[in-house]
Amino acid sequence: MLEQVKFKSFKSFSKETIISCIPTKSEILSESNTYNDILKGCAFYGSNASGKTNALTSITLLLDLLFTDVPLFGLHSFFNDDEYLSFEYKFNINNNIIVYSFSIKRDGTIFKEKLTSNDKIYLDRIGLSAESNITENKLYDHNDITDKTLFLKNIYFNTKFAGYKDLIDWYDYLKNSIYLNPTRQANGQIVNFDKTQNDIFLMDYLDKNGTEEINNFLIEFNFPYTIKYTKSTNPIDKLISFSQRLYLIRKNMKPIPYLLESYGNQVLLKLLPSILKVCKTGGILAIDEFSSGLHNKLEELLIKYIFNHSTNVQLFFVSHSTNLLKTSLLRPDQIYSVDFDECGSLLYKFSDEHPRESQNLEKMYLSGVFRGIPLYNENKN
Numbered sequence: 001m002l003e004q005v006k007f008k009s010f011k012s013f014s015k016e017t018i019i020s021c022i023p024t025k026s027e028i029l030s031e032s033n034t035y036n037d038i039l040k041g042c043a044f045y046g047s048n049a050s051g052k053t054n055a056l057t058s059i060t061l062l063l064d065l066l067f068t069d070v071p072l073f074g075l076h077s078f079f080n081d082d083e084y085l086s087f088e089y090k091f092n093i094n095n096n097i098i099v100y101s102f103s104i105k106r107d108g109t110i111f112k113e114k115l116t117s118n119d120k121i122y123l124d125r126i127g128l129s130a131e132s133n134i135t136e137n138k139l140y141d142h143n144d145i146t147d148k149t150l151f152l153k154n155i156y157f158n159t160k161f162a163g164y165k166d167l168i169d170w171y172d173y174l175k176n177s178i179y180l181n182p183t184r185q186a187n188g189q190i191v192n193f194d195k196t197q198n199d200i201f202l203m204d205y206l207d208k209n210g211t212e213e214i215n216n217f218l219i220e221f222n223f224p225y226t227i228k229y230t231k232s233t234n235p236i237d238k239l240i241s242f243s244q245r246l247y248l249i250r251k252n253m254k255p256i257p258y259l260l261e262s263y264g265n266q267v268l269l270k271l272l273p274s275i276l277k278v279c280k281t282g283g284i285l286a287i288d289e290f291s292s293g294l295h296n297k298l299e300e301l302l303i304k305y306i307f308n309h310s311t312n313v314q315l316f317f318v319s320h321s322t323n324l325l326k327t328s329l330l331r332p333d334q335i336y337s338v339d340f341d342e343c344g345s346l347l348y349k350f351s352d353e354h355p356r357e358s359q360n361l362e363k364m365y366l367s368g369v370f371r372g373i374p375l376y377n378e379n380k381n
Contacts, residue, residue, distance in 0.1 A: 001038045001173070001312055002284065003097075004090040007058050012051040012345040014079035019058065021314065024333045024351050032307045033331050038092060040307055041285075041315035043330060045322070045365065046338030047374035051345025052318045053288055055338055059316050060179045060191075060286050062089055062100070066153050067175065067193040072108040079344035084111060093173060096166040102150060109147035117166045125151050134167070135159055173312070176283030178274045190274070197277075203242050205273035207231055214272050221301060225250045227269070267293040275306060282312035291321040300329055325350075325361040332361065337372025348372065 001021070008016040021039040023030070033040050044052045064070040076085050088101040096117055103112045113125040124131050128142040130151050135158070145151050161167040178200055180190040192200045199205040206214075206229045215226045230245040247255035248265065258266065271287075278285045285306070291299055299321055306315050324330060333351035340346070348371050355361060364370060 001035065001040075001092055001314055002059070002089065003038060003092050004088075005058055005062075006088045006090075007086065009077040009080055009082040009085040010058060010061075010075060010087070011054040011077060012079065012340070013054060013058070013347075014077040014082075014344040015346070017055075017058070017345075017347055019055065019336070019347065020349075023331065026331060026333065026351070026357075028327050028331045028357055029307075029329075032304075033334060035311045036092065036095075038314075039331070039334055040310070040313060041317070042334050042336055043324065044316075044318045044336050044338055045320070045325070046372040047340070050338040050340045050372065052338045054345060055336065055347060056286055056288055056316055056318050058087070059284065060177075061087065063174055063177050063179065063191075063193050063284070065102075065150050066156075067195070068191065072104055072110070072148060075104060076106050077344060079342075082106075086112075091170060091173070093166065093170045096169070098166065098170050100152070110150060113151055115152060117164075117170075122164075122167070123152055123155065134161065134164060173283055176278065176281040177285070178278055178283065179286045179288075180271070180274055181288040190270075192274075200274045200277055202246075202270050202273055205277075206246070213276055214269070217272065217276070225265075228255060264293040264295065264298075268298065271302070275302065278313050279306060279310040282310070283314075285313060285315050287315070287317040289319075290317040291319045296321060296323045299324060303329060322362045322365060325365050327355075327357050327359075327361060330361075335361070335370075337365065337370045339371040346371075 003022055004018060004020045006016065006018045007013065019042060021042065023034050023037065023039050044055045046052045083106055084103045086101070086103040088099065091098045098117045100115045101113070102110060105111050111127060113123060113130070114121070115123040122132070122134050125145070128145045128147060130140040130145055131138060132140065132155060134155055140151070156171060161171060175194045177193050178191065190200065192198065199208045211227050211229050218226050225248045228247045228249050232241060232245060243257055243259040246258040248258065248261050249255050274285065303315065303324065306313060325335065332355050333349060335350040337348045337350070338345055339348060350361065350370050353369055355364060366373065
């Protein structure tokens with residue numbers, strides 16, 4: 001699980017910034033919201049354009065660089081002139097402390113990489129030269145390394161880390177991770193980093209798993225409907241007819257086609273395959289705009305479900321729903337506010353203000369105690 005990410009000169013964050021998943025000594029929700037002395041994720045709050053999504057992206061960037069072809073341009077802070085942006089990720093995987101760091105120049109070239117496990121150096125790269133203790137060959141140069149790709153990505157592709165269980169377990173944890181934005185799924189903004197598994201998409205999930213697991217969830221939590229789905233064997237009609245094959249069934253009512261259902265119910269059904277899957281496999285579940293289309297009580301239900309039905313899952317999400325800010329749901333050390341000034345985005349952890357368990361975190365946040373709120377002139381109305 002992720003213990004900490006430290007970064008500098010990244011997008012709207014110009015100063016060195018740390019997101020820590022090491023819990024404070026507080027006993028609040030220690031059984032449900034922590035595992036192996038690590039927080040099961042964090043939430044990010046703040047005004048519009050404060051940098052909340054960038055904070056979330058600092059966590060998912062490593063996944064993008066290792067498993068996708070994300071471009072290296074546009075990552076540097078526009079609030080300073082630093083030549084390099086830098087990242088350091090620290091993980092605890094089965095009590096193995098794995099640290100991976102890299103830096104990228106403004107021209108979009110990778111300058112440094114370093115990977116250690118329990119302080120043993122596995123990979124050390126500067127520019128187009130690298131030393132590896134993972135592979136049979138120990139030294140590499142410009143004939144083996146490109147300046148646009150993490151060398152670790154190439155090593156894994158060629159070796160699968162054979163013989164190094166600590167690294168295999170770490171990579172599996174990363175590969176099982178999922179990023180999604182419920183408001184943009186129609187545009188493909190859902191990423192499963194395990195390319196061999198596509199059943200986080202609702203149609204693929206239903207084709208592979210049927211409706212039983214989702215319906216069990218809906219019945220367990222007393223939703224007023226279940227779903228009925230007819231699997232298609234015709235690949236040509238598969239996408240076109242999906243909405244005609246998925247229905248929501250309510251008591252004493254005619255079935256309602258999926259596309260005629262409310263936006264909120266559509267969002268929930270899109271979310272559930274990812275939630276159910278990651279609770280089984282472990283990994284990071286990163287959700288941007290988590291609150292879009294969902295009732296306050298449903299948001300709370302989903303967060304509690306993830307924390308209570310998983311061990312090595314970490315949920316990182318961005319939300320504007322201040323009703324989630326309570327110690328019956330989130331620990332203060334799990335909540336960050338994102339503020340913004342002339343130097344760019346700044347993170348503040350709620351637990352730094354030492355709130356008591358009995359205090360109302362929502363009221364404290366809205367009154368400005370934790371920062372990260374918009375300062376509009378409401379007297380003009």
